[in-house]
Amino acid sequence: MNSHDQQDHDQNTHDHQGHDHKGHHPQGHDQQSSKQPGHEQHKAGSHAAMAGASGHTAHGGHHDMIDDFKTRFMYSVGLTIPVLALSHMIQQWLGYDLTFTGKKYVLFLLSSVVFFYGGWPFLKGFWDELKERNPGMMVLIAVAITVAYVYSSAVVFGLEGMDFFWELATLIVIMLFGHWIEMKSVMGASRALELLVKMMPSEAHMVHGDHIMDVKVEDLNKKDVILIKANEKIPADGVVVDGESYVDESMLTGESKPVKKVKGDLVIGGSVNGNQSFKVEVAKTGKESYLSKVIGLVQEAQKAKSRTQNLANIAARWLTFIAIGAGTSALVVWVSLGKPWDFALERMVTVMVISCPHALGLAIPLVVAISTALSAGRGLLIRNRTAFENARKISVLVFDKTGTLTEGKFGVSRYESIVNNISKEDLLSFAASLEQHSEHPIAQGIVNIARELNLGMKNVENFESLTAKGIQGKIDGQIWRVVSPLYLKENNIAVPASTVSDAAETIVFVLADDTLTGFIALADKIREESPKAIEILREKGMKLYMATGDNEKTARAVSEKLGLDGYFSEVLPHQKVEIIKKLQREGHFVAMTGDGVNDAPALAQADVGIAVGSGTDVAAETADIILVNSNPKDIANLVLFGRATYKKMIQNLTWATGYNAFALPLATGFIPGLVISPAIGAVFMSLSTIIVAINAQLLKGTLKNYQ
Numbered sequence: 001m002n003s004h005d006q007q008d009h010d011q012n013t014h015d016h017q018g019h020d021h022k023g024h025h026p027q028g029h030d031q032q033s034s035k036q037p038g039h040e041q042h043k044a045g046s047h048a049a050m051a052g053a054s055g056h057t058a059h060g061g062h063h064d065m066i067d068d069f070k071t072r073f074m075y076s077v078g079l080t081i082p083v084l085a086l087s088h089m090i091q092q093w094l095g096y097d098l099t100f101t102g103k104k105y106v107l108f109l110l111s112s113v114v115f116f117y118g119g120w121p122f123l124k125g126f127w128d129e130l131k132e133r134n135p136g137m138m139v140l141i142a143v144a145i146t147v148a149y150v151y152s153s154a155v156v157f158g159l160e161g162m163d164f165f166w167e168l169a170t171l172i173v174i175m176l177f178g179h180w181i182e183m184k185s186v187m188g189a190s191r192a193l194e195l196l197v198k199m200m201p202s203e204a205h206m207v208h209g210d211h212i213m214d215v216k217v218e219d220l221n222k223k224d225v226i227l228i229k230a231n232e233k234i235p236a237d238g239v240v241v242d243g244e245s246y247v248d249e250s251m252l253t254g255e256s257k258p259v260k261k262v263k264g265d266l267v268i269g270g271s272v273n274g275n276q277s278f279k280v281e282v283a284k285t286g287k288e289s290y291l292s293k294v295i296g297l298v299q300e301a302q303k304a305k306s307r308t309q310n311l312a313n314i315a316a317r318w319l320t321f322i323a324i325g326a327g328t329s330a331l332v333v334w335v336s337l338g339k340p341w342d343f344a345l346e347r348m349v350t351v352m353v354i355s356c357p358h359a360l361g362l363a364i365p366l367v368v369a370i371s372t373a374l375s376a377g378r379g380l381l382i383r384n385r386t387a388f389e390n391a392r393k394i395s396v397l398v399f400d401k402t403g404t405l406t407e408g409k410f411g412v413s414r415y416e417s418i419v420n421n422i423s424k425e426d427l428l429s430f431a432a433s434l435e436q437h438s439e440h441p442i443a444q445g446i447v448n449i450a451r452e453l454n455l456g457m458k459n460v461e462n463f464e465s466l467t468a469k470g471i472q473g474k475i476d477g478q479i480w481r482v483v484s485p486l487y488l489k490e491n492n493i494a495v496p497a498s499t500v501s502d503a504a505e506t507i508v509f510v511l512a513d514d515t516l517t518g519f520i521a522l523a524d525k526i527r528e529e530s531p532k533a534i535e536i537l538r539e540k541g542m543k544l545y546m547a548t549g550d551n552e553k554t555a556r557a558v559s560e561k562l563g564l565d566g567y568f569s570e571v572l573p574h575q576k577v578e579i580i581k582k583l584q585r586e587g588h589f590v591a592m593t594g595d596g597v598n599d600a601p602a603l604a605q606a607d608v609g610i611a612v613g614s615g616t617d618v619a620a621e622t623a624d625i626i627l628v629n630s631n632p633k634d635i636a637n638l639v640l641f642g643r644a645t646y647k648k649m650i651q652n653l654t655w656a657t658g659y660n661a662f663a664l665p666l667a668t669g670f671i672p673g674l675v676i677s678p679a680i681g682a683v684f685m686s687l688s689t690i691i692v693a694i695n696a697q698l699l700k701g702t703l704k705n706y707q
Helices: 047-054 056-086 088-094 103-118 120-131 137-156 165-186 191-198 290-304 311-336 341-355 358-377 385-393 401-405 424-435 441-452 485-490 530-539 552-562 573-585 597-605 617-622 633-668 678-697 699-704
Strands: 203-208 211-216 225-228 237-243 245-248 259-261 278-284 380-382 396-399 406-417 461-466 470-475 478-483 506-512 515-526 543-547 566-569 590-594 608-612 625-627
Touching: 056 103, 056 120, 056 165, 103 120, 103 137, 103 165, 120 137, 120 165, 137 165, 137 311, 137 341, 311 341, 311 633, 341 633, 358 380, 358 385, 358 633, 358 678, 358 699, 380 633, 385 608, 385 625, 385 633, 396 401, 396 573, 401 406, 401 515, 401 543, 401 552, 401 590, 406 424, 406 441, 424 441, 424 470, 424 478, 424 506, 424 515, 441 506, 441 515, 478 485, 485 506, 515 552, 530 543, 530 552, 530 633, 543 552, 543 573, 552 566, 566 573, 573 590, 573 597, 590 597, 597 608, 625 633, 633 678, 633 699, 678 699
Parallel strands: 396 543, 396 590, 543 566, 590 608, 608 625
Antiparallel strands: 203 211, 203 225, 225 278, 237 278, 245 259, 380 625, 406 515, 461 470, 470 478, 478 506, 506 515
């Protein structure tokens, strides 16, 4: 449904109970090209199907997985403490001796619980990766802990050698911790569709003969007539059949001003009614509705979004092949050379233990945990770490206008008196005195600035509306009017040259009796931080565009004032998605910022979706990153943070894998005079973990330098 067919209006007319909007058929505008992206039809299921697609089962399942890792981690930590205390090597390092009869069997039992309970996710993951023929981190962890457990158990029951129980337990604990952090950092994407569904009210007031009854929204049929009460959400797409009101569609279409709806106008389910009630004949329900199509777009874009393969998994896959190959080679070679079985087996196990990816498992999650916490303290909430890391690659940034570059509020931009005996403040006071009797958003903007300036309100008598032209009332014995340009035209009153502006403004005129005394211009104000944000981002070599549901004149004015590279006006949600796709096809790495439901599909489609915190929960849940303070300058920090985080991850991965490249050849025993024992191998393994942890902590100092 093209909602703009009924909502677009001339920015230079206004009426409430007299303030009206004269429509025009919208044509999308692109400063680069006059063509809009093609309209695509997207299908979405019923509300029940949508709830199922994104609902509590899947969402609860993810919660359960996180809770499971957390529980296994907590119990494993508790068991690992006595394992460490009883381990011979730890006692040697710390200089104490704790021995008692049956100590090795207690150590075996404790380690067995850690192996089978704490290690279960990795043992299961081992089989899953093998079935998918895609060995990675899970295979490497499972091989390492299994070899360590089997060998150590054999030592307990008679094999010559030393056990690896403490290495086994600490590896499992660290891996559980890493996976727990990682899962928490990426959770939440499935909630977006749930929030979209919740935007629709659950019940509607259906008109049935002479009475009204409440029915469930899913029970509505086409042609049913429903009552929309003041300040309620509209439950279904339809046509106004009785009454009139102003409807806020900003969260759905991006239109910054509430739109007047009269008989014959279309309304969108999910939009919010103003202060007057009206009746609507249902035109679209279920999967045909506007909001359902938006839901379908979000669902499609989320499914289509490619995932950058984890560098740690790639490293783990190669390390798996190398470790298994090197360990097996060590066993075979030393046995074939006539060495004792105990020696050959020890060499193989040492290789496997040294390959235990303690450092590799922490390389990414530790950096993620630190950068996520520090970013949150600077107003950036990271929901998708891959997108955050990829922020360094952004080449094009597409802004939504309303609520992102602008404040999303209809305010007075300028006002002037054109007669000598009335000051501009008095002009505003007279206008506000009249407008306080009106519910129109323009009226609210005028009244708000008058109150901010502490201008007194005057007593108004005989207030009335001038249909489609303005309002009037008697103040101090004079008839004062606030009217549209149409009123001036019909009464042959010349429009002053001083009112002419290229800005995207709505102009109203103030008359005392029949004398034009001045004018007031209103607009959606540009955020104070926006110009500086644009300057910073342009310095980083990005192309900057704006895509908005607002009209062409408003879009052009904002774009030119901020110096953007281009703009797209009067676009619907699916058109924003097409804009993102078009830029991606051209080879750009695209980021999108927005705050409304209308932005949700584009946020999901973009390589990096950025929601401003002043917007809806839906936009925030669909986006990869949320700007808590709604400050466009934070987007520049996002890029800097992303670059620093990615650099630190690469450093950690380089060290974690480099350590293995150095230690593995020594563990095999193939290098004469450079054979390391399992104990020394364990020391190397622990040292690499410490270095990775310290390096991750250094990220704090780096990020603190960014403003």
